[in-house]
Amino acid sequence: MAAVDDLQFEEFGDVATSLAANPDATTINIEGPGETPKRLGPPRGSGREEDDELLGNDDSDKTELLAGQKKSSPFWTFEYYQTFFDVDTYQVFDRIKGSLLPIPGKNFVRLYIRSNPDLYGPFWICATLVFAIAISGNLSNFLIHLGEKTYHYVPEFRKVSIAATIIYAYAWLVPFALWGFLLWRNSKVMNIVSYSFLEIVCVYGYSLFIYIPTAILWIIPQKAVRWILVMMALGISGSVLAMTFWPAVREDNRRVALATIVTIVLLHTLLSVGCLAYFFDAPELDHLPTTAVVPNQTVVAAKSS
Amino acid sequence: MAEAAESPGEPGTTSPRPLFAGLSDISISQDIPVEGEITIPMRSRIREFDSSTLNESVQNTIMRDLKAVGKKFMHVLYPRKSNTLLRDWDLWGPLVLCVTLALMLQRGSADSENDGGPQFAEVFVIIWFGAVTITLNSKLLGGNISFFQSLCVLGYCILPLTVALLVCRLVLLAKPGPINFIVRLFVVIMMFAWSIVASTAFLADSQPPNRKALAVYPVFLFYFVISWMILTFTP
Numbered sequence: 007m008a009a010v011d012d013l014q015f016e017e018f019g020d021v022a023t024s025l026a027a028n029p030d031a032t033t034i035n036i037e038g039p040g041e042t043p044k045r046l047g048p049p050r051g052s053g054r055e056e057d058d059e060l061l062g063n064d065d066s067d068k069t070e071l072l073a074g075q076k077k078s079s080p081f082w083t084f085e086y087y088q089t090f091f092d093v094d095t096y097q098v099f100d101r102i103k104g105s106l107l108p109i110p111g112k113n114f115v116r117l118y119i120r121s122n123p124d125l126y127g128p129f130w131i132c133a134t135l136v137f138a139i140a141i142s143g144n145l146s147n148f149l150i151h152l153g154e155k156t157y158h159y160v161p162e163f164r165k166v167s168i169a170a171t172i173i174y175a176y177a178w179l180v181p182f183a184l185w186g187f188l189l190w191r192n193s194k195v196m197n198i199v200s201y202s203f204l205e206i207v208c209v210y211g212y213s214l215f216i217y218i219p220t221a222i223l224w225i226i227p228q229k230a231v232r233w234i235l236v237m238m239a240l241g242i243s244g245s246v247l248a249m250t251f252w253p254a255v256r257e258d259n260r261r262v263a264l265a266t267i268v269t270i271v272l273l274h275t276l277l278s279v280g281c282l283a284y285f286f287d288a289p290e291l292d293h294l295p296t297t298a299v300v301p302n303q304t305v306v307a308a309k310s311s
Numbered sequence: 312m313a314e315a316a317e318s319p320g321e322p323g324t325t326s327p328r329p330l331f332a333g334l335s336d337i338s339i340s341q342d343i344p345v346e347g348e349i350t351i352p353m354r355s356r357i358r359e360f361d362s363s364t365l366n367e368s369v370q371n372t373i374m375r376d377l378k379a380v381g382k383k384f385m386h387v388l389y390p391r392k393s394n395t396l397l398r399d400w401d402l403w404g405p406l407v408l409c410v411t412l413a414l415m416l417q418r419g420s421a422d423s424e425n426d427g428g429p430q431f432a433e434v435f436v437i438i439w440f441g442a443v444t445i446t447l448n449s450k451l452l453g454g455n456i457s458f459f460q461s462l463c464v465l466g467y468c469i470l471p472l473t474v475a476l477l478v479c480r481l482v483l484l485a486k487p488g489p490i491n492f493i494v495r496l497f498v499v500i501m502m503f504a505w506s507i508v509a510s511t512a513f514l515a516d517s518q519p520p521n522r523k524a525l526a527v528y529p530v531f532l533f534y535f536v537i538s539w540m541i542l543t544f545t546p
Contacts, residue, residue, distance in 0.1 A: 084450075091451040094521040126452070130529060137536055144543070161543040163429045 090125040090204070098127055105212040108245040114212070115205050115250055123204035128211020132177050135214055138221040139173075140166040143285030146225040150289055165285060176277050177214065181206040184251075184270070191258055199253040209250050213243040217278065224282065227289035236278055244271045380404045387467045390509040397460050397513060405466020408473050409438045412537075415476055416544055428544060437536065442466060445529045449518065452526055456517035465530070468510040472534065475502035476541045483546060495542060503538040507531060 079086040104118040144162055151157040185203045192200055201209075220239040224232055248267050255263040364372065380403050413434035429437070446461040479495045510530050518526045 088451050088453065091448075091453075093525070095524045096521070098525060126448070126525060130448075130532075133529075134532060137532065137539075141539055159543075159545060161428050161540070161545070163433065163540075 090123070092122065093124040093126055097122075098124075101127055101208075101212050102215050105215050105246050106242065108242060108249055110249060113250060113253060114209055114246055115201060123202070123208040125204070125207070128177055128207055128214075131211050131215050131218070132173050135218055135221065136166065136170045136173050138218050139281055139285050140169045142221045142225050146227060147287050149225065150227050150287055169281075169285065172277075172281070173214070176273075177210055178207065180273055181210050187266070188254055191255065191262065195258045197254060197257050199256075201254060209247065213246045213274075216243050217281075220278075221281075224286055229289055232282060232286070236282060240271075240275055240278055244274050247271070247274065376401075376403065380407075383463075383467055384470060387470050387509050390512040397456070397464065400457075400460045400463035402459070402463060402466065405442075405463065405469070408466060408469045409435060412438065412469065412473055412476060415480065416540055429540060434540065437540075438466075438469070441533045441536070445533055448529055449514070449526045452518065452522050454518045454522075454526060456514065461514065464510055464513045465533070468506045468513075468534075469537065471502040471505040471509070472499075472537050472541060475499050475538075476544070479541060479544065480546075483544075499538050499542045503534055506534045510534075 079089070101114075101118045104112075104114050108114075140162075143165065147162075148159055181203065185201070185206050188197075188200065191197070216239045220235050223235055226232070247270050251270060252263075252267060255266050258266075379399065379401060383401075383404055413431045416429060416434050417431040418428040442462050442465040445465060446456075446458055449456065449461060450458070475498050478498050482491060482494055482498075485491060507530065511527055514530065515523050515527060
């Protein structure tokens, strides 16, 4: 007769702890292909080779075998999208650092992304940038019009949605257009370097990171300071983009290659100057808002009477 | 049963036996009764009460739910490492807090300005879609928290910010000026820090250790945006 205790469910705990307790027991490994490198393999980062030896050679064998089968889940499963978020904290920090320090000769994609493009960085950097621009614009307008009696502070919430549309459209449509263009040129001219769509999205996303501190510093109501900041930010992120995409168009016709790089930088300039002009009021034009507010008040007075 | 007990225990076998070799020899004979009690702990009591909740008074039902919600509010106000918020999740608290926040933050519909504070729907959508996005992000990074548990925690941790909004509204009744603003700023910053601490206490454990910062940063952004909306609220 079976006792009550024998039929209780038992927690066996982790695979590792069970193996430690009973090393001779046989185990069946039924994990999916994308999960094993995450849990058992060493982190796939730059300059972590000493971890390979410390953790044993069988783990690195497994990661090499399974590295080619990374994205094998069909696109309607959740696991497919999990492969795009397969980054650790230090990897995200490394990529952000790489976008801030463009070194000539070092390709951002080859050095940092290394065929593991992620969507975490682009998505959350764009979200932070949207709120940084909206909030800084609001703050800077408030500080500029601080002394005026006729100025009534409004939070200008509508601008958040406008900023979100602009930034997310730039971060996704421009890479899509660039990817299509590079694909078309690849069919005509054999290029050594070709990037996937996600890698281009990744580069664009991380290159926008420099604009977050720039947007915060744009609160300073000096025109010269703002334009210097624009130049610096444009220089850094533009050079990251140019140095990433120059190898992809290098073998092409000289004019086409130059035109592509110039277009990339031009669009980037348009984004930064446009954001500065739209979200941040010019500091010297203090008298304009008073004349704009007065007609509003007369209109309101006419409506209420 | 006797055959199964003896077959794996033979000592000194030189040839390696195949795995589970003795399994096919086991037979449950007819005269050995198999009986006993299968009990699943922690579940049987709920099943017993199922039929009787129909017969209890309405006040009992409502009070039970209210007590559960109130207990979770207490857990948010004094964040300790407890599992109550995660195990028995419910979305009543988040709904009440979100509606309160949205009602108090909305600008009047008779406003002639185009740009003003958020509408009711905008606040509602920001809170719920923000919480859903953070939950999706945390699950995509490999966290083992369920969807509604995460929504529950994020919603309940808005409580300090709702308290901050109430305090701000009261402070705004006084004379406007820089002291007014500094008091409001201080209150909002304190409640923002409290929200972050409370939600990280519950959410950080569910993430793999090398991705904790990646999962916590969106929570920080979410509460920062809500705090900004509270701070810039002008009636």
